Amino acid sequence: MSRHYTISVWKRKDLAWLIAGVMAIGLFLGIVISCVMVISTAEAEETRMSCWVMCQPEDHVNIRKGPGKNREIVGWSVSGMRFETDGTERSGFIHLIGVGEYGEGWICKGYVVFREPEAIDKEMTIRSKGRVACRKSINGKRRCWIRNGESVTVYRMTGEWAVTNKGFIQSRYLEAVE
Numbered sequence: 645m646s647r648h649y650t651i652s653v654w655k656r657k658d659l660a661w662l663i664a665g666v667m668a669i670g671l672f673l674g675i676v677i678s679c680v681m682v683i684s685t686a687e688a689e690e691t692r693m694s695c696w697v698m699c700q701p702e703d704h705v706n707i708r709k710g711p712g713k714n715r716e717i718v719g720w721s722v723s724g725m726r727f728e729t730d731g732t733e734r735s736g737f738i739h740l741i742g743v744g745e746y747g748e749g750w751i752c753k754g755y756v757v758f759r760e761p762e763a764i765d766k767e768m769t770i771r772s773k774g775r776v777a778c779r780k781s782i783n784g785k786r787r788c789w790i791r792n793g794e795s796v797t798v799y800r801m802t803g804e805w806a807v808t809n810k811g812f813i814q815s816r817y818l819e820a821v822e
Contacts, residue, residue, distance in 0.1 A: 707749035711737035754781030761802035768818040778811040787811040
């Protein structure tokens with residue numbers, strides 16, 4: 645009988661060590677998972693960036709539920725509006741975060757810049773060795789040609805691009821009229 649009691653006590657010790665070991669492993673895994681989540685969240689925050697919409701003053705750009713022109717429209721933007729993006733691009737669209745009640749959306753990348761556009765609203769002259777392409781959007785389809793010396797009204801400008809009364813023109817071809 646004494647022997648049975650010793651085995652029973654021994655099993656209780658083993659069970660206690662087993663429970664303590666499982667708890668230690670669980671605690672360790674919990675800490676590791678928490679660290680990974682903190683790092684993932686920090687990386688996601690780092691990839692968030694601001695972007696602005698540039699389009700003609702009388703136009704707007706659709707924000708869609710998914711990347712593609714056939715996707716449902718969930719909102720729209722006018723020139724100069726600021727959004728947050730995670731930088732994801734798909735099928736010519738950029739993913740937006742924090743878009744009104746929908747929380748997210750997609751916008752055609754041809755209307756998005758990553759430097760805040762400056763409101764200009766003044767006459768400028770085309771300066772080039774030949775004609776300059778005026779485009780429907782940034783790097784978009786050509787709308788028309790403009791010759792050296794022609795005047796355009798510039799509404800907004802950022803970095804390489806300007807929105808004019810003729811369409812999008814690369815800013816390197818524009819010179820202020822004095």
